[in-house]
Amino acid sequence: MLRSSPFVQLYLARLREFYRQPARIFWVYGFPTLLAVVLGLAFQSRPPAPIPVHLADGPYAGPIVEAIQDHNRKLGSSPSDPPGGARAILPPINLAVVPESEAIRLLNTGKTTLVILPETSVSWTYRYDPTRPEATAARQVVDQVLQEAAGRVNPRQTRDLQVTEAGSRYIDFLIPGLIGVNAMGGGLWGIGFFLVNLRIAKLLKCFVATPMPRRDFLGAILAARLTFLIPDLAVLLLLGSLAFGMPIRGSLLLVILIDVVGALAFAGIGLLVASRVRTTEAVSGLMNLVMIPMYLLSGVFFSSDHFPERFQPLIQALPLTQLVGALRKVLLEGAGLVEVSSSVCILTAWAVVTFSLALRWFRWT
Amino acid sequence: MISEWAIRVRELRKQYPGRDGPVDAVNGIDLEIPRGECFGLLGPNGAGKTTTVEILEGLNQPTSGEVEVLGLRWEGDETRIRERIGVTLQETRFPDKETVRELVTLFRSFYNSGLEPDEAIARVSLEVKANALVEQLSGGQQQRLAVAVALVGDPEVLFLDEPTTGLDPQSRRQLWEVIRDLRSRGRTVLLTTHYMDEAERLCDRVAIIDHGKIIALGSPAELIARLGADHIIEFALEGNGSPIDPAVFARLDSVLTARVDGDGYLLTVGEPHRALPELLDELEALERPLARLTTRHASLEDVFVALTGRHLRDDTEEENSSGGSRARRRWSWGRRSR
Numbered sequence: 086m087l088r089s090s091p092f093v094q095l096y097l098a099r100l101r102e103f104y105r106q107p108a109r110i111f112w113v114y115g116f117p118t119l120l121a122v123v124l125g126l127a128f129q130s131r132p133p134a135p136i137p138v139h140l141a142d143g144p145y146a147g148p149i150v151e152a153i154q155d156h157n158r159k160l161g162s163s164p165s166d167p168p169g170g171a172r173a174i175l176p177p178i179n180l181a182v183v184p185e186s187e188a189i190r191l192l193n194t195g196k197t198t199l200v201i202l203p204e205t206s207v208s209w210t211y212r213y214d215p216t217r218p219e220a221t222a223a224r225q226v227v228d229q230v231l232q233e234a235a236g237r238v239n240p241r242q243t244r245d246l247q248v249t250e251a252g253s254r255y256i257d258f259l260i261p262g263l264i265g266v267n268a269m270g271g272g273l274w275g276i277g278f279f280l281v282n283l284r285i286a287k288l289l290k291c292f293v294a295t296p297m298p299r300r301d302f303l304g305a306i307l308a309a310r311l312t313f314l315i316p317d318l319a320v321l322l323l324l325g326s327l328a329f330g331m332p333i334r335g336s337l338l339l340v341i342l343i344d345v346v347g348a349l350a351f352a353g354i355g356l357l358v359a360s361r362v363r364t365t366e367a368v369s370g371l372m373n374l375v376m377i378p379m380y381l382l383s384g385v386f387f388s389s390d391h392f393p394e395r396f397q398p399l400i401q402a403l404p405l406t407q408l409v410g411a412l413r414k415v416l417l418e419g420a421g422l423v424e425v426s427s428s429v430c431i432l433t434a435w436a437v438v439t440f441s442l443a444l445r446w447f448r449w450t
Numbered sequence: 451m452i453s454e455w456a457i458r459v460r461e462l463r464k465q466y467p468g469r470d471g472p473v474d475a476v477n478g479i480d481l482e483i484p485r486g487e488c489f490g491l492l493g494p495n496g497a498g499k500t501t502t503v504e505i506l507e508g509l510n511q512p513t514s515g516e517v518e519v520l521g522l523r524w525e526g527d528e529t530r531i532r533e534r535i536g537v538t539l540q541e542t543r544f545p546d547k548e549t550v551r552e553l554v555t556l557f558r559s560f561y562n563s564g565l566e567p568d569e570a571i572a573r574v575s576l577e578v579k580a581n582a583l584v585e586q587l588s589g590g591q592q593q594r595l596a597v598a599v600a601l602v603g604d605p606e607v608l609f610l611d612e613p614t615t616g617l618d619p620q621s622r623r624q625l626w627e628v629i630r631d632l633r634s635r636g637r638t639v640l641l642t643t644h645y646m647d648e649a650e651r652l653c654d655r656v657a658i659i660d661h662g663k664i665i666a667l668g669s670p671a672e673l674i675a676r677l678g679a680d681h682i683i684e685f686a687l688e689g690n691g692s693p694i695d696p697a698v699f700a701r702l703d704s705v706l707t708a709r710v711d712g713d714g715y716l717l718t719v720g721e722p723h724r725a726l727p728e729l730l731d732e733l734e735a736l737e738r739p740l741a742r743l744t745t746r747h748a749s750l751e752d753v754f755v756a757l758t759g760r761h762l763r764d765d766t767e768e769e770n771s772s773g774g775s776r777a778r779r780r781w782s783w784g785r786r787s788r
Binding site for chain 1: 504507508509510529532533535537539540541542543544545547548552553555556557558559560561562583599603
């Protein structure tokens with residue numbers, strides 16, 4: 086029964102063709118995992134890094150060195166402030182004492198953020214580039230440390246409550262982005278590029294020379310695409326939640342539904358891209374034309390909110406923006422179907438429009 | 451609806467838009483192929499063979515003309531025809547990572563009735579490779595796989611487009627066996643080739659196509675007989691003397707035609723034992739010693755050359771000197787103008 090079904094046979098053939106090529110498995114599953122691990126580690130939240138500061142040597146340098154060493158020592162001895170402690174948590178200061186000319190040279194070449202030039206025992210100059218945010222921050226920290234060491238008392242009590250919560254870190258932002266990128270790559274490579282290669286190899290022609298039902302052929306390719314989506318999604322979700330503790334706050338079923346609708350939209354785009362093209366070069370160019378703008382604009386690696394207001398309607402119309410946005414809402418904010426319904430509708434519209442155009446234009450021979 | 455004809459074609463034309471106006475790839479072809487025949491379409495590259503075959507296979511639309519396959523027409527009966535024909539295209543590249551049996555099983559699933567996959571594999575003698583991946587097959591084995599894929603629906607008509615192009619002699623022979631086997635089972639085979647020897651060995655009838663038209667049709671033996679003489683003498687002269695007008699040789703006893711061929715001359719001869727002494731006498735009289743001389747039986751290749759003034763496999767000559775070859779044909783043959 087199964088043996089004589091063209092749909093089943095075509096579906097199995099497509100699966101075999103994929104899993105028998107280890108290189109493809111790496112690029113589809115291994116590479117995004119690797120990317121997530123590397124970027125996740127690179128942008129991990131860390132305690133504040135020491136601030137590099139250079140002090141010009143001279144007769145008045147001593148008290149400054151002392152005050153800063155005292156500050157660093159306190160940080161080391163009391164890692165956690167007592168509750169209600171008035172001290173703000175300041176980063177350690179990495180102070181080096183060098184001749185004045187050397188300090189200026191280091192500042193001019195960008196090797197240090199802040200130079201302190203002592204004038205008398207009670208006055209000194211900060212020299213820094215105010216256009217560098219880290220230099221301004223360094224000036225504030227150093228000034229506060231030195232002023233407090235000289236006896237300044239803060240007139241108001243403040244308290245710092247520091248939050249490093251799962252769901253707001255870069256890796257939590259990244260994983261839904263990579264799931265979206267996988268759905269896009271799957272549609273364009275797994276359907277668009279695949280079909281063009283069949284056409285180049287004359288296999289499409291060979292298929293249509295038989296009584297093969299064409300809907301079975303397209304159905305099998307779509308079914309295979311959705312099958313590949315399962316490990317696609319599982320690998321990244323497992324990596325995110327097991328290795329990085331990413332929360333899955335919304336319904337997993339809704340996550341799957343959104344990914345399937347997104348995958349169908351990209352399958353339609355892939356089919357459209359492949360509908361007429363006869364060469365590998367042309368299909369690669371077309372795929373880049375489709376994918377690169379979405380890589381950049383759709384908020385995969387950094388938020389698309391940073392782009393100017395007038396581009397937002399365009400950016401919001403892109404399927405990847407909607408897919409990634411909806412996945413983030415469900416995974417990180419626990420949104421329900423109602424809150425992501427506009428995204429699901431836009432993705433469905435992409436799927437319907439691209440499929441109907443592609444089926445009209447598709448060239449079999 | 452049983453038709454005695456496997457294929458009937460009337461006034462078939464196919465026009466493609468070209469840079470200098472439309473190009474007639476197929477320019478008025480009529481063809482009737484009875485069931486059970488092995489029929490060859492011969493012609494140089496670009497003669498219109500593949501276009502013709504693809505129209506018959508329903509993969510290309512004719513500009514005008516009528517096509518019937520097994521008494522059915524493509525418009526309206528496509529699925530019924532497809533169930534009953536098998537197609538091997540030129541240069542199909544099957545997916546590397548499928549095994550022979552998997553691929554044949556896949557194609558079997560497209561047909562309502564047909565052979566067991568292993569039976570189709572056996573017909574092309576690929577049993578030992580049934581579990582091998584496509585990428586592990588030689589060129590000849592891949593070509594036989596393409597035939598197995600076309601056979602698995604147990605077709606009444608099998609189309610083979612240049613099945614042996616690019617194969618080594620042994621692989622060609624193996625494929626010829628497959629085709630002979632099919633013919634012995636009463637199947638109709640339509641094959642295109644530019645190998646004349648292949649057509650001579652396999653085909654009951656052949657049609658020679660040039661510039662989208664059939665310029666000769668008949669059994670290989672008939673076509674060769676139409677030359678009027680079935681021996682060929684080829685010779686070349688030593689030294690760099692002035693070229694001799696081939697008409698000189700055409701006057702010799704038993705010589706039908708004479709023409710320049712490459713660096714030498716080619717004579718079509720009825721009885722070599724009468725022509726040869728005269729030829730040698732003539733050359734002695736002209737004081738032109740021989741560099742080489744061979745005699746052989748006439749082949750379909752000679753038929754093609756006689757009809758077109760060109761060799762089947764040189765694709766460039768016509769471009770370079772179409773005027774010259776046409777002129778040469780006129781005075782050496784004269785009896786057929788295009």
